[in-house]
Amino acid sequence: GTGVVTATPEQGDVEYLSPVTIGGQTINMDFDSGSSDLWVFNTELAAGSQAGHSNFNPETSTTFQLLQGASFEISYGDGSGAAGNVGTDTVNIGGATVTNQAVELATAVSSSFVQDTQSNGLVGLAFSKLNTIKPVQQKTFFDNAIATLPIPVFTADLRHAAVGAYEFGNIDSTKFNGSLSWTDVNATSGFWQFSSQQFAVGTGPTMNLAGGQAIADTGTTLMIADPSIVNAYYSQVQGAVNNETVGGVTFPCAAQLPDLAVDIGGNYMATVRGDDINFSPVDAAGTTCFGGLQAGTAGGLQIYGDIMFKSQFVAFNGGNNSIGMAPHQ
Numbered sequence: 001g002t003g004v005v006t007a008t009p010e011q012g013d014v015e016y017l018s019p020v021t022i023g024g025q026t027i028n029m030d031f032d033s034g035s036s037d038l039w040v041f042n043t044e045l046a047a048g049s050q051a052g053h054s055n056f057n058p059e060t061s062t063t064f065q066l067l068q069g070a071s072f073e074i075s076y077g078d079g080s081g082a083a084g085n086v087g088t089d090t091v092n093i094g095g096a097t098v099t100n101q102a103v104e105l106a107t108a109v110s111s112s113f114v115q116d117t118q119s120n121g122l123v124g125l126a127f128s129k130l131n132t133i134k135p136v137q138q139k140t141f142f143d144n145a146i147a148t149l150p151i152p153v154f155t156a157d158l159r160h161a162a163v164g165a166y167e168f169g170n171i172d173s174t175k176f177n178g179s180l181s182w183t184d185v186n187a188t189s190g191f192w193q194f195s196s197q198q199f200a201v202g203t204g205p206t207m208n209l210a211g212g213q214a215i216a217d218t219g220t221t222l223m224i225a226d227p228s229i230v231n232a233y234y235s236q237v238q239g240a241v242n243n244e245t246v247g248g249v250t251f252p253c254a255a256q257l258p259d260l261a262v263d264i265g266g267n268y269m270a271t272v273r274g275d276d277i278n279f280s281p282v283d284a285a286g287t288t289c290f291g292g293l294q295a296g297t298a299g300g301l302q303i304y305g306d307i308m309f310k311s312q313f314v315a316f317n318g319g320n321n322s323i324g325m326a327p328h329q
């Protein structure tokens with residue numbers, strides 16, 4: 001069958017949380033198309049880490065089975081991480097159900113996860129080759145579910161400060177304008193990766209980024225692009241500065257922010273709304289704002305995170321390794 005769950009943004013759209021039922025216990029988790037582990041806060045964790053969270057209890061699940069000798073250890077691009085043991089259980093996401101899903105029970109989590117009490121773990125939706133379970137790597141929920149889905153697809157419909165949805169096995173055409181533009185994905189890296197070699201700032205000329213590559217990453221809050229794109233963009237924003245203290249580009253909150261169009265696989269120019277590039281105030285007075293578009297390393301992999309998803313409905317096709325995109329309706 002298909003599955004559909006809400007995707008509810010935390011304050012400031014830092015991340016989006018969706019209900020996942022594990023062994024009959026429903027827990028709000030962060031769906032991450034940039035990683036491939038499903039790990040959860042649980043009763044094995046130290047009490048101090050469990051505090052404030054929903055904690056899966058493997059002992060009260062009648063379907064949980066420990067995977068003897070298996071463990072996981074994952075670290076994320078922002079320096080956060082988790083590690084622990086592994087079992088299997090029935091995982092149900094809005095009706096899409098996998099009976100023998102690897103469920104990773106963290107016994108250690110980094111402080112940023114402990115502090116974020118709205119989030120109780122991640123559901124990795126990148127390719128299974130990135131799964132960190134040892135000695136035997138396990139599959140993602142999507143990989144396990146794909147054969148039972150009417151179509152081998154999941155979609156992300158993320159919104160600014162509003163409830164959106166993740167859907168498995170169905171493309172809801174009422175959620176986007178026009179038709180989806182499809183692009184082949186290079187899964188070699190394990191990410192939903194595509195070429196992104198052109199961009200345009202506002203109504204300006206299309207510019208080239210030779211060899212540009214990007215991934216679609218729902219688990220990253222911002223949009224991390226090549227410095228050439230970031231410089232071209234903020235050169236059009238009065239008062240934009242590279243603010244070392246804050247750790248990125250800031251600008252006056254009243255600034256007029258142009259849209260940014262980025263090439264998706266040579267097939268489609270995805271327009272990211274300027275409003276969504278005004279990410280958050282950095283000062284109490286709300287005078288100075290932090291940019292949703294920030295620079296990565298020159299020539300490095302670009303990470304199109306939630307800032308892009310707020311403008312674009314995205315379909316991930318695991319049947320033919322492609323990504324479909326269209327503006328939200």
Ligand SMILES: C[C@H]1CC[C@H](NC(=O)Cn2ccnc2)CC1
Binds near residue numbers: 035076077080219303
């Ligand atoms: C090379 C890329 C670097 C950025 C990676 N994204 C994340 O780490 C997103 N995330 C998940 C939990 N906390 C942050 C994806 C790989």
